[in-house]
Amino acid sequence: MSRDTALVSADWAEKNLETRGVVFVEVDEDTSAYDTGHLPGAIKLDWKTDLQDQVRRDFVNKDQFAALLSERGIANDDTVVLYGGNNNWFAAYAYWYFALYGHREVRLLDGGRKKWELDARPLTTEVVSRPATRYVAQESDHTIRAFRDEVVAAIGTKNLVDVRSPDEYAGRLLAPAHLPQEQAQRAGHVPTAISVPWSKAANEDGTFKSDQELREIYAAAGLDDSRETIAYCRIGERSSHTWFVLQELLGHRNVKNYDGSWTEYGSLVGVPVALGDEPGEK
């Protein structure tokens, strides 16, 4: 994978809004953003109600994913361009789902909603509907998904990358600072995890930094790309952003997203937790 096959620019997107076979999809947790204005022709996916199972803590299974895409009018051979708010966090999460279920052509819009808005590019409130399709999803690809036991086993052996903010890593904050800090889980990080906040990979307008800059950031942080890597954050969406950078832009192999992330790990009984700014010992 590379930048050419994983990312499109805002200029490209604006020129291809009406191109057949290209489907723009806005992904936000809070869909009110879409309703106040979206890219012309774009449909929406709600991170929580569309992409998460509504009973178990898990995301939609293969059949649910296929039913969702069929109903929204996305076909297997469409090129899906994902974008959203929060610096594309949830769009990156959705990208990871599309990769998990084997969608062939999927891209992120570089800069997402933020760059689009700051550039004063067109937004519309027109209702978009697409004819239903018969989407077929593949079996989910667990080579890009890590579960909790694998994370515990990775302590001191694989690259663990904590992509939350430095204060969350150290245990001084329990959630991103736009949310209240009363949280059920313990504070801290997985011992031996390095801290590389997701935001280091992005410019302030939400676009990704250059490949050269990205390589330097992870090399300086001590990421050994000959080893397997597991990225995590709090609920798995910021770590999807970093998974995207490492695997889809830089072409690393064996990168997994731990979508259980700190809300799961920080609630596990008996697992080791490190506090402070240093990775800590095994």
Place this chain on the structure above:
Amino acid sequence: MTASTAAGCAAPDQAAPLPASLDLEKETVITGVVRDAAGEPVTGAYVRLLDSTDEFTAEVVTSSAGQFRFFAAPGTWRLRALSRHGNGDLIVTASRGINEAIVPVAVD
């Protein structure tokens, strides 16, 4: 349940009242308004909260009245606002409770 695990990370409505369950003895709230050169509130501005090392901590989009709000920790923070009207910065020193700030933006 108040804002919690299930609430995810998406930015909540910046104009909504503070949740009644919020404990201001524990929370450090940084709140305020982004204003343009004429003093008018800027809606749809992106406000970034940067820590004392200038590392990103959070980002929200201002309400129709230009409001933003963060739940931080006591200490020194930088607010960085991006908008179509220009960008602006403000350093704030926050303590527990509510800390109010006005971030001016102007065309660069």
